[in-house]
Amino acid sequence: MTMEIFLQNMANGITLGSLYALLAIGYTMVYGILRLINFAHGEIFMISTYFAFYGTAIFALPWQISFLIAIVLTALLGVVIERAAYRPLRDAPRISALISAIGVSFLMANLGLVIFGGRPKTFYRPPIFQTPIELGGVRVVALFFVIPALTAILLVALNYIVYKTKTGLAMRAAQWDFDTARLMGVDVDRAISITFAIGSALAAVGGIMWGLRFAEINPNMGLFPGLKCFIAAVFGGIGNISGAVLGGFILGFGEIMLVAFLPGLAGYRDAFAFILLILILLVRPTGLLGDKQRVKI
């Protein structure tokens, strides 16, 4: 393998890792606060790409505005889903909420099929992201720098919100214990809504960048990245934001490098994430950065 191809794979790994990281954060935040796999997160990600697509393609908005609107709408969608499908089941057995989440996921994927049509659509890619940049003899487009940089900025912002603001404090309090948090004057429902809004907004950023990177979007694109990113979140330690980022990068890198170094195993790429999941759960069930959790009796 030449240096050039290696660097190209590095760039691919970092970009895919960034995208996985953005999605994994949504999973880890929701799991942290509700102890629920938000199966619909992958579909939220899918729908965000369509919001952005219709903004530029049908309403002919400038891409900056269209992307911004898509992010806001997706955040709203996340909040609405929580309110309609998860809140009524908050005191029900956790399996009911999980079934509800699977139901929402299927509903949205198939609604997407009904509304958007099954044929893949071509995502609008602003030329600015396609400017070639030469670095160490390798030519890559600007997008390969934009994606990790934007991810890094968002992570800093997220860390600020979660650890330095009152809202973040409320979210972390709700993560520990609803009742105690309520007694301390925390509006738990609001904290949960904000968690969903932030997670969905990050998924939207991930979705738009996914569109910019792979150019093609379809209603079924949500399920697999979604499941993989949940696995990334588990791998890093569920409930832990840095863990989700780490898990996302390991998964993204792993997938790209598996295909690059062992092309014979390329067909097994989709199984890679699940094998990783089973291994980590057997060896270290709390993930790389997770704390030891005790089961309350």
Add this chain to the structure above:
Amino acid sequence: MMARKRVVLSILKIAAVCAALVLFFLLLAWGQEHWDAYTVRILNLCGIYIGITLGLNLCNGFTGQFSLGIAGFMAVGAYTTALLTMAPAIKQAVYFIEPLIYPLNSIQWGFLPSLLMAAIVSGIVGFLVGAPAIRFRGDYLAITTLGFAEIIRVLFTNIVPITNGALGLKGIPPHTNLVWSWGFALVCVAVMARLMRSGFGRALKAIRDDEIAAEAMGVNLFSHKCLAFVVSAMMAGVGGGLLGNLITTIDPNMFRFPLTFTVLMMAVLGGLGSITGTVISAALVTVAMEALRALEEPRVIFGLALPGIPGMRMVVFSVALMMVILFFPKGFMGDRELSLDRAKSLATRLRRANTSRQG
């Protein structure tokens, strides 16, 4: 006198059940020849899905181990049965990329031994998946089993000399008929009914209701959960085998998550933990699946050409699932059963209510 009367009664009961079964299967055998192919196909699917959904319910409903791996076990069963029942000449024609490996390419078994083999193989796979997976709880178990099913699918896509890869298998002999599929459904019902009345079944329910309390009472969690998982995988395997020999072509992409979702939906709508609920719901959903196919096909109503809407069926079903889980979280049967005794007691209660009102 009383004792003898009871013996006679119970013999009569058994005789009546046997007669009813014989009549039922005679009707099915007759129907296989005389009903139109479409009806027969749907009835076959009903029988197969009843069995598979009962298997899922054994694990997810009665034991409370929420597994999402059913499609993987169906794939194992379907491929096992197909590989054993296909004629060697057809195998040679189907495997044109890479030939099928030795012992499989020259054998052809009967349907019953093939299905039994499917049960054994999917049971073994079920054990290999279940033994590590069942130590996880709740949603971790769900995602792990989903992962295993996905790994099985990816393996089947890639091991070309055995599975023919993504091309799948064609020309599987259409052995499945009404007697087979409903026989399978009845065997599953009988197994479940016996199981749930045994100490083993009560232990499973105890695990579902409170794992720690069950363990404290001396229930071996590992062996009970594992056995429930394996039996569930076996039912799915045989069901998959029947399905493969019904539709005569299979490929790895048939056995993806949407298939698991369909079976899960049948179980949830009927009530996780009810045998009769599962039977009714699996049959109804199978019929509805076909009836709603009309939504996805273009048609003309009063001279108005309406385009078909792909995906509409699953929208309807996912809305139904959401409604049930949000408003009737236990499904329409909960964990109750429909039985003659129940109907009788209901009738007595109604009569009593009536007389008390009159009096």
